[in-house]
Amino acid sequence: MLALSRKIQESIVIGDDIEITILSISKDQVKLGISAPKSVPVHRKEIYMQIQEENKEATNLDKNVLDQLKNL
Numbered sequence: 001m002l003a004l005s006r007k008i009q010e011s012i013v014i015g016d017d018i019e020i021t022i023l024s025i026s027k028d029q030v031k032l033g034i035s036a037p038k039s040v041p042v043h044r045k046e047i048y049m050q051i052q053e054e055n056k057e058a059t060n061l062d063k064n065v066l067d068q069l070k071n072l
Helices: 045-070
Strands: 011-014 017-027 032-036
Touching: none
Parallel strands: none
Antiparallel strands: 011 017, 017 032
16 A cells, blocks of 8 residues: 655646545545546445445346246
8 A cells, every 4th residue: 555645735646537636634534636537436435345245236136037037
């Protein structure tokens, strides 16, 4: 993991088209601004993990349905 120090209104750039800017800092919270192309999904990690889990469940349901159809 790369750890960087940044101050308010300073940024980091990832690749050619993603920029993360520090918008504000309080005692226990850092507010980030993220500029990325619309084709790049940006999620909080807990939301990303939830999406991944739902995708897994949907895949399992599809396999079960296919197995049932094979048995017809």
